[in-house]
Amino acid sequence: MTNASTTREPSIRVRSVEKSYKDLHVLRGVDFDVAPGSIFALLGSNGAGKTTMVKILSTLLKTDAGTATVNGFDVATHPLRVRESISLTGQFAAVDEILSGRENLVLVARLRHLENPREVADELLARFNLADAALRKVSTYSGGMRRRLDIAMSLIGHPKVIFLDEPTTGLDPEARIDVWQIIKDLATQGTTVLLTTQYLDEAEQLAERIAILHQGRIIANGTLAELKQLLPPAKAEYVEKQPTLEDVFLALVGNEGKAATTAATSKEQS
Secondary structure: OOOOOOOOOOOEEEEEEEEEEOOEEEEEEEEEEEOOOOEEEEEOOOOOOHHHHHHHHOOOOOOOEEEEEEOOEEOOOOHHHHHHOEEEEOOOOOOOOOOEHHHHHHHHHHHOOOOOHHHHHHHHHHHOOOHHHOOOEHHHOOHHHHHHHHHHHHOOOOOOEEEEEOOOOOOOHHHHHHHHHHHHHHHHOOOEEEEEEOOHHHHHHHOOEEEEEEOOEEEEEEOHHHHHOOOOOOOOOOOOOOOOHHHHHHHHHOHHHHHHHHHHHHHHHO
């Protein structure tokens, strides 16, 4: 992971954002910054408001109150400028199963009016270890292959910021590790990554900073080391056990978060 300069303006800035769906108050005054070229994890249980926050930042939803900027552009007043510099990968791969992997990439490159779309496609196929399956229909791809293709499609045009909304949901352990490496490589190359996840190990492995979203509010925000300091220091007896991110999360969120985390872990292992 890269160490983005703290002197630069944040790639993403969120201030006092609120959002409701009728009587359901999903976001209740959210604030956070994301440094350029870093991986920022928005961690929370199901229903915490993570996807709603991503939709606001990607201009798919409007806030009820507060402001948000991406690459210096306000998402409400300059949505087109925001869209020009971002890419979004949702919880389910947005690929065309009828087309081949190569055809999916060529199509997106043409839609983005890039020169040499076939060369762009071939470069990404090689980069994401999909060259051998380039001519196969996506309907024959495994879940991990579809996710890699989906992320490859989102990188066409070199977006400065990429939103990954629970990118490893439903993937087997090997495919998850592949996606983790792709995300790390993105940040190394200077892309700003905002990652939403309910998997504690995922945030722990990838993120430089982690914000815990609970009941519509950010209840903690910091590096992994800073979050661990929120718990009492470990007692040194024979072996000192440092708190994990799971310990921090469950201490802050409580039993509700424990139930959601247990369910997510059981689903992943099944």
